[in-house]
Amino acid sequence: MARLKQFYTEASQIILDAAVSDVEVVIHDAFWxxxxxxGYDPLSDTSSSSPDWLQLDTHQYYAFAPYQNLPRQEILQNICNMSRILKSTTSRIAPIVVGEWSLESGSPPNWTGTSSGGLTREKRTWFRTLFEAQLAAYSPNGLNQPSRGWYYWTWKTQCEFEKRWKEK
Structure with a gap:
C-alpha cells in the first residue's frame, strides 16, 4: 500500500502541475x-479531509474472493452497507464512482442455458433483486454525498468478447 500511495502522490502532482484548468485525479481504492x-490526500500527510480535486473509483463484485461464496442475504447486506458509505455526508471520503459492478455472484458465470434464455424463474428473480439493490445503492440521491454514480459491467459484452477470442 505504501508503494501505491507513493505512486498516487507522484501521479497526482504530475497531473495537477500539467493541468491547464481544473481537473480531477481519479484513483482506484485498490479493493480496500x-x-x-x-481523509486521504495524496499530496499531504496531515489532511483530515479529501481534496476537492480527488475522486475515488471502487469496483463492487460478488463473484470474486473473498465474496464469491456469500449467501444472497449477506450480499444484499453488503450492498446496503456500501450504500451507507456512498451516501454519508460526514465520511470525509473523496467523491466516489462505482466504476464497475455486475450481476455475477458465486463462481462466474452464474447464468445457465443459452444466450436466448434458459434461466430459471428463481435466477431471474435473484438477478432483478441484485440489480435493483445495487442500482439504488450506487446512485446518488442527495447533496454532499460521496457518490457520483456508477458504470455497469455487462456480462454480455464479456461473454461476446470471450466467444470471439476463442474463435480466433
Missing part, C-alpha cells in the same frame, strides 16, 4: 473499500 481512503 472507500472507508480506507477517508
Amino acid at each position: 473499500g472507500p472507508n480506507y481512503w477517508s
Whole structure:
C-alpha cells in the first residue's frame, strides 16, 4: 500500500502541475473499500479531509474472493452497507464512482442455458433483486454525498468478447 500511495502522490502532482484548468485525479481504492481512503490526500500527510480535486473509483463484485461464496442475504447486506458509505455526508471520503459492478455472484458465470434464455424463474428473480439493490445503492440521491454514480459491467459484452477470442 505504501508503494501505491507513493505512486498516487507522484501521479497526482504530475497531473495537477500539467493541468491547464481544473481537473480531477481519479484513483482506484485498490479493493480496500472507500472507508480506507477517508481523509486521504495524496499530496499531504496531515489532511483530515479529501481534496476537492480527488475522486475515488471502487469496483463492487460478488463473484470474486473473498465474496464469491456469500449467501444472497449477506450480499444484499453488503450492498446496503456500501450504500451507507456512498451516501454519508460526514465520511470525509473523496467523491466516489462505482466504476464497475455486475450481476455475477458465486463462481462466474452464474447464468445457465443459452444466450436466448434458459434461466430459471428463481435466477431471474435473484438477478432483478441484485440489480435493483445495487442500482439504488450506487446512485446518488442527495447533496454532499460521496457518490457520483456508477458504470455497469455487462456480462454480455464479456461473454461476446470471450466467444470471439476463442474463435480466433
